[in-house]
Amino acid sequence: MLSDSITFAGHSITTFQMLGLGALLLGVAAMLLAIARGRKTTLKRSEVTEDLTAEMARIAEALERIADQGASQMMRQDAQDAARAPTAASEAKDAEPVPETPPAPHRIPYSMFGR
Numbered sequence: 001m002l003s004d005s006i007t008f009a010g011h012s013i014t015t016f017q018m019l020g021l022g023a024l025l026l027g028v029a030a031m032l033l034a035i036a037r038g039r040k041t042t043l044k045r046s047e048v049t050e051d052l053t054a055e056m057a058r059i060a061e062a063l064e065r066i067a068d069q070g071a072s073q074m075m076r077q078d079a080q081d082a083a084r085a086p087t088a089a090s091e092a093k094d095a096e097p098v099p100e101t102p103p104a105p106h107r108i109p110y111s112m113f114g115r
Contacts, residue, residue, distance in 0.1 A: 005012045 005014045006018070007013075
């Protein structure tokens, strides 16, 4: 049975030759897989990448702090406006009606992280 031959593109190939070729291809695939796994474990992050990551994290934290300062300042201002509103309303009852002014536009602090 191993001496049977197959004709492929004008060439006669025996089943033993096909079996040897399959074993050779399987061996090459196993060797390439072993080399690829070995390379994955030896790859390490460089010191420059670690420094860059630390600096970017520091910059991101600073930007978030700046954005939070603007938001907390607006909340403080809104609280002060709300505290002043009852006294202004009681004075308005005694005085003549004053035409309403449009409210000041709300400012939204810029944050590149969408917070």
